[in-house]
Amino acid sequence: MVRNYKYHCNNCSKLYSAEEIESGLIYLCPNCGESKKNTPLKGILTIEYDYEQLTNIYSKDELLSFAAGQIWNYPDLWPIDFNKIDKNDLAKLSLPSNQLLKYEIDGREIYFQDETRNPTYSYKDRASILVALKAKELGINEIAAASTGNAGSSLAGICARLGLTAHIFVPKNIPEAKRIQIQSYGANIYMVDGDYDQAFDLCLEISQENNWYNRNTAYNPLTIEGKKSAAYDIFINTKGELPDYIFVPVGDGVIISGLYKGFVELQKLGLIDKLPRLIAVQAEGSSAVVDFISSDRFEYKPAHTIADSISAGAPRNLYMAAKAVKESNGFGIKVSDDEILSSQKELAHRTGLLVEPSCASTFAGYQKVKDKIEKDEKVMLLMTGSGLKDFEALKVWNEKPVVKSSVEWKSLLVR
Numbered sequence: 001m002v003r004n005y006k007y008h009c010n011n012c013s014k015l016y017s018a019e020e021i022e023s024g025l026i027y028l029c030p031n032c033g034e035s036k037k038n039t040p041l042k043g044i045l046t047i048e049y050d051y052e053q054l055t056n057i058y059s060k061d062e063l064l065s066f067a068a069g070q071i072w073n074y075p076d077l078w079p080i081d082f083n084k085i086d087k088n089d090l091a092k093l094s095l096p097s098n099q100l101l102k103y104e105i106d107g108r109e110i111y112f113q114d115e116t117r118n119p120t121y122s123y124k125d126r127a128s129i130l131v132a133l134k135a136k137e138l139g140i141n142e143i144a145a146a147s148t149g150n151a152g153s154s155l156a157g158i159c160a161r162l163g164l165t166a167h168i169f170v171p172k173n174i175p176e177a178k179r180i181q182i183q184s185y186g187a188n189i190y191m192v193d194g195d196y197d198q199a200f201d202l203c204l205e206i207s208q209e210n211n212w213y214n215r216n217t218a219y220n221p222l223t224i225e226g227k228k229s230a231a232y233d234i235f236i237n238t239k240g241e242l243p244d245y246i247f248v249p250v251g252d253g254v255i256i257s258g259l260y261k262g263f264v265e266l267q268k269l270g271l272i273d274k275l276p277r278l279i280a281v282q283a284e285g286s287s288a289v290v291d292f293i294s295s296d297r298f299e300y301k302p303a304h305t306i307a308d309s310i311s312a313g314a315p316r317n318l319y320m321a322a323k324a325v326k327e328s329n330g331f332g333i334k335v336s337d338d339e340i341l342s343s344q345k346e347l348a349h350r351t352g353l354l355v356e357p358s359c360a361s362t363f364a365g366y367q368k369v370k371d372k373i374e375k376d377e378k379v380m381l382l383m384t385g386s387g388l389k390d391f392e393a394l395k396v397w398n399e400k401p402v403v404k405s406s407v408e409w410k411s412l413l414v415r
């Protein structure tokens, strides 16, 4: 197969052939790449295609005719040789095609991109799927990842679907539901006496020693590439009429960077005129990206928030995430843990969407700025993970009901 893409360094702008990067299991830029403790990654590679050539391959009507959730329908926009992948395996990796939900909330129609029904109930499946497909293509059977929970449970589930082995490094404070989900899929789990940043570094070291394919977020270029697929699905499901604003929960900054890359590609392909404004929402106790957007400075601070999926003291993809916000004319918002939990409850009550705290942060962020958004502008909130993934957060606002006898209930309830 002739590869129609190259790897591009986002720091020093060097270009590399696909063969050089992939056959050497290289992840960061060989010229300037650096993964240092408690520091955003330097020399992250992204995949660049020959967009001029691709413009003639997919017309708008053709792309809109495909079902959402099946990236292999337009194979030239992915760094995978789909001829080497079993069709039956692809069927196991389809995402729901109806992720776009619309709700009327306080006089405005709000779009929800609902990723809670993905194979392992989170957005992370988009990255795991692409990484697992590349491992299959390269003939590698073992994949490792460090995770606060969702990336790990996602990789574990996707590997189980494809008969691959997953090695997951997690911090000791991982929410119980996510730990159990990882183990339920039969993955090897390694609990690190430390935080996510320590699990990340350890996972890199051991995967290199053992020649495991590494899915660490942002570090493996395919994690960003996989996360761009939501941009195409949103394009397909809105029939090309994209939202004006998309509120995105931000931790390591890979989802927002991937989404941005997808929208920029749609623009390069001549399929959209303008980019949606990407709004980065972070918790007050984990706000390195939002702080960097306003100050251009990064300072490591240990992260503390109930929204564990967006808890990152050193966002690995900090610079690209900040660029995605600035160049899409977006902005950053911080919300408190109390605001996150009350938004989680309100969303579940008013929409039936039970999402984890990280995604509830987008609703909290929206509430803060809704008066500044014109009534006819379209707003989308990104719902990245199911609420059942974090039981502890749900316990905060769901007290156990009192127990009464049948007789007592009858006397109280029968009118």
Ligand SMILES: [Zn+2]
Pocket: 009, 010, 011, 012, 013, 014, 029, 030, 031, 032, 033, 043
């Ligand atoms: Zn470089």
